[in-house]
Amino acid sequence: MSNEAFDDRYELREFAPGTDDKGAPNAETEAWMQAVGLGFHETHPGEEAAGRMVEHFVEDGNTWLGAYVRRPAPGSVDETWPAGTFAWFRKPLSWGDGSSIDTQAISAVTVRPTERRRGILRRMMTHALERGVAEGYAVASLTASEGTIYRRFGFGSAIRERAVSVRRDRALPFLAPTSGVVSVVTPEWLAGGPGRAVFDRFDARTPGSMVRNAGTWPVALGLRTQDGEKAKDVRAAVHRPDGSDEVDGYVTWRVKENRDGDTVLEVVDLVYATDEAYLSLWEFLLSVDLNDVVKYNRSRLDDPIVAALGDNRAYDVDHEEDHVWLRVLDVEAVLASRPYAVDGSLTLAVTDALGFASGTYRLDVQEARGSVTKVADDVDVAGSDIQLDVADLGALLLGSVSPTTLASAGLVRAVDPAAPALLRTMLTPPRTPHGITYF
Numbered sequence: 509m510s511n512e513a514f515d516d517r518y519e520l521r522e523f524a525p526g527t528d529d530k531g532a533p534n535a536e537t538e539a540w541m542q543a544v545g546l547g548f549h550e551t552h553p554g555e556e557a558a559g560r561m562v563e564h565f566v567e568d569g570n571t572w573l574g575a576y577v578r579r580p581a582p583g584s585v586d587e588t589w590p591a592g593t594f595a596w597f598r599k600p601l602s603w604g605d606g607s608s609i610d611t612q613a614i615s616a617v618t619v620r621p622t623e624r625r626r627g628i629l630r631r632m633m634t635h636a637l638e639r640g641v642a643e644g645y646a647v648a649s650l651t652a653s654e655g656t657i658y659r660r661f662g663f664g665s666a667i668r669e670r671a672v673s674v675r676r677d678r679a680l681p682f683l684a685p686t687s688g689v690v691s692v693v694t695p696e697w698l699a700g701g702p703g704r705a706v707f708d709r710f711d712a713r714t715p716g717s718m719v720r721n722a723g724t725w726p727v728a729l730g731l732r733t734q735d736g737e738k739a740k741d742v743r744a745a746v747h748r749p750d751g752s753d754e755v756d757g758y759v760t761w762r763v764k765e766n767r768d769g770d771t772v773l774e775v776v777d778l779v780y781a782t783d784e785a786y787l788s789l790w791e792f793l794l795s796v797d798l799n800d801v802v803k804y805n806r807s808r809l810d811d812p813i814v815a816a817l818g819d820n821r822a823y824d825v826d827h828e829e830d831h832v833w834l835r836v837l838d839v840e841a842v843l844a845s846r847p848y849a850v851d852g853s854l855t856l857a858v859t860d861a862l863g864f865a866s867g868t869y870r871l872d873v874q875e876a877r878g879s880v881t882k883v884a885d886d887v888d889v890a891g892s893d894i895q896l897d898v899a900d901l902g903a904l905l906l907g908s909v910s911p912t913t914l915a916s917a918g919l920v921r922a923v924d925p926a927a928p929a930l931l932r933t934m935l936t937p938p939r940t941p942h943g944i945t946y947f
């Protein structure tokens with residue numbers, strides 16, 4: 509669809525969500541939320557829960573975008589609801605050494621089935637990324653419902669996640685002793701401060717961690733369900749190191765029966781500021797009686813639990829998929845922001861169909877910090893060590909995806925194989941990346 513035809517059919521409107529004087533979503537906010545609910549097949553929250561959701565959106569600093577049909581069919585929801593929805597807000601991404609970078613976090617992307625494939629997503633995305641650049645973001649982030657939508661817009665899958673099951677009967681005892689003390693607490697006690705304090709420590713030390721949406725917390729801590737209703741079935745426990753009063757890890761969980769008749773302990777949230785806390789909380793979960801299997805949907809690749817288990821075959825991967833996608837908007841700023849494991853110099857030629865990041869860049873790392881110079885506005889293949897698309901640069905950023913793997917996949921190109929190998933070593937993260945934030 510040409511720009512003119514698009515503008516003739518739709519009006520793009522940007523606004524901030526808000527409530528009316530009774531605390532309920534205002535009309536524009538309500539209509540937009542209805543459209544998102546339709547897109548994601550969600551039940552519409554009650555008035556009180558909807559008001560709380562809007563408070564959280566405001567707290568997160570949301571900007572909302574709607575694509576409105578100019579001439580809606582009589583009686584259709586298009587009279588008030590946007591046919592396309594899109595949101596963004598600031599979300600810091602941790603490099604795992606205590607530093608972080610602000611990302612333009614993108615969320616709530618939907619297009620009404622009746623208006624599909626008319627370019628609404630493309631228009632909303634380009635509008636949002638241009639606004640992101642104007643707002644000073646060097647990188648955008650999102651989590652995707654499908655794996656094939658976002659590469660064309662320059663996003664690369666930077667971190668993956670696993671849903672795993674650990675069978676209790678074969679898991680314990682662990683091969684190495686655990687330490688510290690685990691105590692059962694109430695979700696209310698956890699929500700009184702210790703939960704978020706542990707997350708802050710986890711976030712600072714974990715590459716790939718992202719600050720959570722305000723609305724995530726009541727669910728993660730076991731106070732509310734996804735629908736915003738009061739949660740009645742979530743339990744909580746915390747870990748403290750030996751001889752210390754300070755909580756350094758927590759877990760929230762619920763127990764359910766699955767279709768095979770197994771009793772399943774489902775982890776709601778597991779947050780650890782130390783490796784000892786992670787191990788001890790797993791040992792605790794595996795020792796809870798009247799349950800057959802512990803399920804955890806947010807496991808990292810290279811999970812130390814596999815090595816710790818008495819029988820490593822107690823651990824099964826039920827599913828693995830992409831988690832956070834990153835889109836570089838400013839190569840110089842993003843590469844200068846992250847820490848490096850070793851020194852070195854490389855020239856990268858970056859292609860970008862949307863133009864934000866195209867060019868040839870020299871990366872010089874000295875004493876673990878990088879400085880970046882744009883050496884050419886165009887993609888200078890002959891004058892570079894490595895050529896790659898901006899989506900693959902996004903995929904590499906956290907150090908979870910290896911440049912040598914992407915070279916084997918034909919996505920990173922280099923005449924000298926030592927160049928991707930050097931880049932891989934330079935990008936080695938301080939710890940295994942682990943993302944437990946959804947947005």
Ligand SMILES: CC(C)(COP(=O)(O)OP(=O)(O)OC[C@H]1O[C@@H](n2cnc3c(N)ncnc32)[C@H](O)[C@@H]1OP(=O)(O)O)[C@@H](O)C(=O)NCCC(=O)NCCS
Pocket residue numbers: 547548616617618619620623624625626627628629630631651652653654656657660
């Ligand atoms: C995915 C979705 C947002 C696409 O919206 P759309 O307005 O139809 O997309 P556009 O017309 O702007 O298409 C943009 C490009 O993406 C492609 N595309 C769109 N949806 C796609 C999909 N599901 N899978 C693969 N490619 C897709 C189009 O072919 C087009 O490619 P091109 O520009 O290179 O020719 C829409 O299908 C949707 O709302 N899906 C349900 C909710 C959802 O999955 N949201 C994503 C949340 S992360």
